[in-house]
Amino acid sequence: MIIVDILICLVLLAAGVGAMLQRNLVASSVLVGVVSLMVSILFLRIGAPDVAMTEAAIGAGLSTVIFLIAVRRTEEEEQ
Amino acid sequence: MNGLTPSTLYLATAILLILMGLAAVLVKRNLLKMVLGLSLVDTGIHLLIAALGAHPGRTAPILDDAKYLADPHTLLARVNLVVDPVPQALVLTAIVIGVGVTALMLSYVVRLYARRGSLDIGEIGRLKW
Amino acid sequence: MKQIFSLALLAITGWLLWSLVPYGQATEPGPVSSHYIAHGLQENGGSNLVTSIVVNYRGFDTLGEVTVLFLSVAGAGFVLRRRSGQRRVAPRPSSEFVQTGARMLFAPMVLFGVYIFVHGHLTPGGGFQGGAVIASAVLMLLLADRDHHLPHGFMGWLESLAGFGYVLTGFLGLAIGGSFLANKGVLPLGQWNRLFSAGVIPIIYTLVGLKVGTELSTLLDVMVDSGRDHGEADAHGQKGGAA
């Protein structure tokens, strides 16, 4: 049903906009992770399980971790 | 909602993600925020490519059910039961490349911060003209 | 002013992308993909078509992609190399709960990762996904036991041998199957849905899984505490806290 997809997309876009506007970089990274997670669910809806797993493991998991490490080694607040 | 096919929805979301990411890169001055923006663009692109292969009502290209066994006439029937696998293969590669580039960019940001003490894009503009 | 101009330009790009959407609607698979769907099972024996494509039909892409990951990790290590005048800073230990939890979960996660890339040709998943899961397991260890030194020697050997094994399998295909990374004549394709089927594909995906796993772990290790300038370490020594 299209409604589920629309809901996921709305959450996804909201998280995306939130990530870009957020001043605190940790929160911003986590929100991008959420976007990746939502997209991996969409991939499941599209019928691409392999891609969903990859997006979840690498996109949501590892990218977010790398971003957080980078934030930790620089500055948390955006001037 | 009537004209809205799943593909249009996915593509529209993908395009919005890409534009959001590029907007961040073009507007925000913080290096980390720009790399986050690019990560968003990457995710958007992956969604776009996968969406191009989407086909409502067709299942994943995993032939794990007896009905897919090698039988000439089901061979052709199989084509309209399963989603196009090629975009998925492309997205797989694109995701890994994306994380590779992101990792390298973040290393540069960390090293630049250590050297210049600031994350502002204006600070790294000594090479010019 | 410059921002507004940039966003205006972006609008044009957005409009261009939007006007492409009607051409992106669902269509019947093209000649190439219908070949894969129709004959994928016979030609490669693996029931997961995506894996057959990724490892065999477009195997050269995947070899390139493994190189991309290898290159970016080597690059990150090169960029973050410990410059003269920097020293490694001893991180602070994390809480009890995290340590025991990590030690408990490490083994099942690695097992799950191995399961994913070993069954790559049958069920969704494969080398990259399995490798990522293993890397997350290793990451948990890094977070739990901050002073935990990864067995760099062992991981280095594993990564290099896995990579070289992949290229060797490619040469095997060249020697027997007539073209690089060939799968047809090299190993028997086995029966449908059996573990030992789909010829060379499981072997390649296992090697890829091991390589990606070790590589991403090295990447995390490099990023977490490669060379630190004194200033940088002290500034963050106090704030610290979990990642």
Place this chain on the structure above:
Amino acid sequence: MVNPILLVAVPLGVGFLLPLFGKLGRPVAVAVHGATILFTTAVAALWLPGLIDGSTAPLDITTGGWSAPIGITLRFGLPEAVLCVLAGLTALASLAALTPREDAETVGRSGLLQLLVLTGAFGLIMTRDLFNLYVFLEISSIGTYAIVAFGRDDSALEAGFKYMLIGAAASTFLLVAIAYLYKLTGTLSLVNMPGLVHTAPAGALAIVMLFLLAGMAIELKLIPVNGPALDLYDGAEPGVMALLTGATVNGVLFAFWKVSALFPQAWYPVLMTMGMITFTGGNLMATMQDRPRRMLGYSSSAQLGLLVFLVPLVRTGAVPMLAAGLLLINHTLAKSALLWLAGVIPGKTLDDWTGAFRSGFGGRVLLAAGILAITGLPPFPGFWGKWTVVTSLAHAGMNGWITALLLGSLFEFIYYYRWYQRVQTEDDSRTAARPVAGLWDLFGPALFGLGGLVLGLVWTVRMTGTPTEAVIVIAAVGLVLLLVKNLPALVLNLAGLLGVVAAALWLGRTGALAPDTLPGLFQLLILGGGALVLLAGLSGGSGASGSVPGLFMILVSSLLMLARAETLLQFFAGWEIMTWSSYLIIGHGRRGPKPASIYMVFSGAAGFLVLGGMMAAIGAGQTTLAGLGMLTGSAAVWAWTLLGLGFLVKSAAVGAHVWAPGAYSESPDLFTPFLSGVISKIPMFGFMVAALRIAAGNLALVTDGLDPLWLLGAVGAVTAFGMTLLAVFQEDAKKLLAYSSVGQVGYIVVGLAILSPLGWTAALFHVVHHLLFKGLLFFAIAGVIMRTGTRTMYEMGGLIKKMPLSFISTLIGIIALSGVPPLAGFTGKWLLYQALLAKGWYFILVLVMFASVVAFVYLFRLIHTVFLGQLKPQHRTVREVPLPLAVTQVLMIIGTMALAVYPQVLLRPLDALVRGQFQAAALTFDGTALVTATGATFNPTHMMVLVVILFVLMALGLLVLGPWPRKVGQLDIGFAGELPPPPQELHYAANFAQPYRRAWAHLVQPRVMRFWNAVADGGGGAVDLLRRMYSGNGQTYVMYAVLLVAVLALLGPGR
């Protein structure tokens, strides 16, 4: 043979193992790395011969066991093989250049990155699958991002990050395009996609192509999105940039060539425009660069733009792929060599390059070779590539593109030769701390320099046929002399002299030196002038040692090639080699570099005007000099105007004369006679052989209002008049002679412009005679400068006592030059005036007469201030010139006198020559008298006898009747009537021309000099504004990428 897939597979396998080899120690890792590169280059090279002669067909290699479009395939044809060999060699030389530079941390790691960058390039070159092309593009890009961090200072980091930002944008556009291309065509293989792409709906295709082009434009460093790439050249280690130029950039360009098959024809003009804007714009912005590395970046971006401009033309078959190939190979060889050399000098600004590579094995020779190659001068391959491209454009009638191309090439001259000028300038205070190029640093440049030269020579033979043995002998001797340039001057010049004499004998035997034909006469002039200069060179001094003799021999060989040319290509090749060899020699003068670089820019402009004229001819189907006669209509007008302008600029006619005084006076003293005696006559040869043939062959040209021939004559006359006027005010002896020399060439232009048998006879007579007496004057002054060490006339005086021979030669030279009766100058002037009278050009006649009268003013001053008057105390120990210079002067005196006594020794062959050209006689010889067509007779021999008798009578009278001369001591104030030094204020000759200056002050303002300076500053200001667009801000560069997409959307082919 070996399957080329190994080119990608083996380096990957080794790359994965390299960290392990690294554990065994750095030398092992470097050895394995070097061995892998050697292996891969060998594999590619093994296939090359077969592919070149067509015996092996291009290979289609499958992967995964499936052929296209099911599996990914690679192709290994001739272009791929050439590019792979080039990439391999660059990687090898970069390894050599970078290894000694590694510090403790980068040890072993950078080798891995270099190897993977090379693998990415091999993959880019060979793959035939679109997405696979994207993957290898990413491997190359990430390799670039990683290896750029090689540098120590953080500017490399900054450049790397900005490059990554724009690279990510490029990947975005490419991925979108590839995804939709798959959707529209159903395949990803480039083998069958071009066939299917036109079935896609036009609207979608236009947008997809737009994104594809935007993505590729970033990778190809086209304007406006090449900002980060320029920072890369500026910030990163040049050795790394050389690797990227040789491997990655060529790979990306070939990838664009493959992808260009997808673009519908409607997109070709867009591609060409973007390419040409980058070429001309890039070079224009480079002219204002004061950081050599960034300048090399602009140059790379420009050359890449040129190749992108050529891609659609090669697609449509208008330009042969060979030409683009030559340009690409030439750019790779020269640019990589220059980058390796740039790596040796750590300094980032132009000043740090002052006197670079002065010591050390051959750094400067390689730098010069690299700059000559990159600016597209023969014999390097770039020249032949550019010639083929321009002729193909001419055939296709694309004159607008030719102009843009030539304009861009002229800008290249400006900034490259300003850079080399800085390298040549000696500044003793700075060169002390100059780093010396180590052997490893020179390995790459030497390998590529030699490769470029050999390839260039092979193409020289292919395009112009093997030049005669004489030219080869002289050029060979020249090259040898360049190698052994540290030998004493005596040996060098003697070897050169023998070479020239041998060549002369050889040509004489084959009858090529008959003076009654134009080529014959000019070859005699060239060989004669060359022999005299080398003979004088035996005495050592300025311009006789170091690399000057070697370069001089190359110059002589190029002049011979030019004189013997039949086709336009041979003429132009000889012309360009003459330009750069004379430029390098002038640069060897003590204050030579600055005037030399001005000389090069003007000569370059002249060369491009001549090339433009030739293209007008080739466009109308004429490719030989003789064919110029058959030109008609607008082609004739364009050819005549451009060739004429080119030759006028080269002969320093008024308006473009600013380069001449500096070049003549600052060039090495012993070379100046050749420069003014022979090289200034080459444009005259050009007029006779090329430009005037058009006018003669096409009289219709004359009738449309203003008579172009009269215009040419007027320019010649004004030059003669103006330059003579300027000569009067010079305080420096060589500058005075320089202006006079330019003036004399004006007379010849007038003679040629009359276009009548008598006019040409007068001009040719003046050509030979001017060589003799102006050479004599310059040699005499060279001797004086060698002995006294100064050129300012008021610092000399009374040298007649110490240097009698020089006095006599100057005296004879002056009399011959001013046209006073006994010597042949009068005969020459007489012939010219008769021709002018016959033609009826009275205004020009008056100007010329007035000029020759004024000439006497500065001539008298020259001999008076230098030789007469009181001998300066510091010149008391001055001795006569060394024997070889003396012998040269005596020979030329004999020549001048012979011509004076019996001019028919020259006039008879000239008459035969003119009769051949015009099929009408100019003179008839009645015993020793000359009778013109209009019946005017003149007997030079009688005049000589009469003057001698008069002279003897006067001398006897003075001796017998006049008061005996009494010797006056130096300090006998009463009689000498002169105070001891300081010279400036009291020497009566100082400011000798004060009264004239007041009279002609307004005439003599250096208006032309101010005009050219204004052009330079104005242009500079405009360019400064233009290059401000590269503000250094990474965000702005990404905005430019989006801007490019928007512009393409609005201007690109319609939906």
